[in-house]
Amino acid sequence: xxxxxxxxxxxxxxxxxxxxxxxxxxxxxxxxxxxxxxxxxxxxxxxxxxxxxxxxxxxxxxxxxxxxxxxxxxxxxxxxxxxxxxxxxxxxxxxxxxxxxxxxxxxxxxxxxxxxxxxxxxxxxxxxxxxxxxxxxxxxxxxxxxxxxxxxxxxxxxxxxxxxxxxxxxxxxxxxxxxxxxxxxxxxxxxxxxxxxxxxxxxxxxxxxxxxxxxxxxxxxxxxxxxxxxxxxxxxxxxxxxxxxxxxxxxxxxxxxxxxxxxxxxxxxxxxxxxxxxxxxxxxxxxxxxxxxxxxxxxxxxxxxxxxxxxxxxxxxxxxxxxxxxxxxxxxxxxxxxxxxxxxxxxxxxxxxxxxxxxxxxxxxxxxxxxxxxxxxxxxxxxxxxxxxxxxxxxxxxxxxxxxxxxxxxxxxxxxxxxxxxxxxxxxxxxxxx
Numbered sequence: 383x384x385x386x387x388x389x390x391x392x393x394x395x396x397x398x399x400x401x402x403x404x405x406x407x408x409x410x411x412x413x414x415x416x417x418x419x420x421x422x423x424x425x426x427x428x429x430x431x432x433x434x435x436x437x438x439x440x441x442x443x444x445x446x447x448x449x450x451x452x453x454x455x456x457x458x459x460x461x462x463x464x465x466x467x468x469x470x471x472x473x474x475x476x477x478x479x480x481x482x483x484x485x486x487x488x489x490x491x492x493x494x495x496x497x498x499x500x501x502x503x504x505x506x507x508x509x510x511x512x513x514x515x516x517x518x519x520x521x522x523x524x525x526x527x528x529x530x531x532x533x534x535x536x537x538x539x540x541x542x543x544x545x546x547x548x549x550x551x552x553x554x555x556x557x558x559x560x561x562x563x564x565x566x567x568x569x570x571x572x573x574x575x576x577x578x579x580x581x582x583x584x585x586x587x588x589x590x591x592x593x594x595x596x597x598x599x600x601x602x603x604x605x606x607x608x609x610x611x612x613x614x615x616x617x618x619x620x621x622x623x624x625x626x627x628x629x630x631x632x633x634x635x636x637x638x639x640x641x642x643x644x645x646x647x648x649x650x651x652x653x654x655x656x657x658x659x660x661x662x663x664x665x666x667x668x669x670x671x672x673x674x675x676x677x678x679x680x681x682x683x684x685x686x687x688x689x690x691x692x693x694x695x696x697x698x699x700x701x702x703x704x705x706x707x708x709x710x711x712x713x714x715x716x717x718x719x720x721x722x723x724x725x726x727x728x729x730x731x732x733x734x735x736x737x738x739x740x741x742x743x744x745x746x747x748x749x750x751x752x753x754x755x756x757x758x759x760x761x762x763x764x765x766x767x768x769x770x771x772x773x774x775x776x777x778x779x780x781x782x783x784x785x786x787x788x789x790x791x792x793x794x795x796x797x798x799x800x801x802x803x804x805x806x807x808x809x810x811x812x813x814x815x816x
Contacts, residue, residue, distance in 0.1 A: 392726075448632070557746055748805075
């Protein structure tokens, strides 16, 4: 009964337009009051306690730093330099510019912190260039919207930071390593339809006439940005710093690059960047705190146990149940942002995962991939909306093209389901060699 009240209140508040964080907190507070009528103040002191517990976790110290890194990248012209280098390395020709956009999104995505911000940064550079080369704006927007979904897969990823907090016992470095091969596979799953569609429909006929940037010069300018993920992941692997400390090192590094090397950031830009990072981090942390209240209610009233029993009663087995869970996440991901999905559903999935014996690292990668797929699946796909706005077209114009990218991404997810070692081989190698 209380479980029904919890989710009914949450969904009702969401439908009324109440912000996600407030809906999580209010629905949780309502259930706490309903189950603690005999306690002083209806037991509402648990609201503050669980809000604090939701954010008082050491790995979350990395979150505002990674967000700051993303803000600096967006403002320092790194995207343009990456595009120039990728164009110089791949050359010019039909289908090359979409591949450039996808590769740059993969390189920048893991440290951008926001798929929407990444879509705006890359879209601002690529859509105009693709239009001049003969690519339709709707197709270009579909490419950008799909490519920037890889931002929560390629390490270092904010989604993995949140998942490691929500799923005790899962190491952040393990998740970073586990996401690398599936992230590359997802990128390949987008490159193939982008190239095929361009060739099939004759897009980019004028691309060969565009000037090809100098490989040496473009590499020198892009090398500082290319070194950022190497610094972060390499430093953690060599034991120079923890994942949390890596975020601080990365923030200081990219700030020095932007101010002293590229000189694209001045002292006047610091306050807007720090303000943007603080606002974004505060929003995420408030959601995490409110989700702590919601998760407390799920554990206290025993919502997860009947859910596990229901799934077990379906008789679908481990694989069938996993596919059903991922399909449910996919449907929800078409309407709700990724952070909220992690906050609401990971506490529910944890007992289910243990019951069916799913590896928590592998499961985390799969859920993240499905959430990424939802970011560019119509009707409510924030990445597509931002890319369409940059292309100055209605978002509906991207629908005929984005389906091919959805199909490719879904095949990549199916591969990770079928072969778990795609996600687990690298973490095991790191553990065995340490």
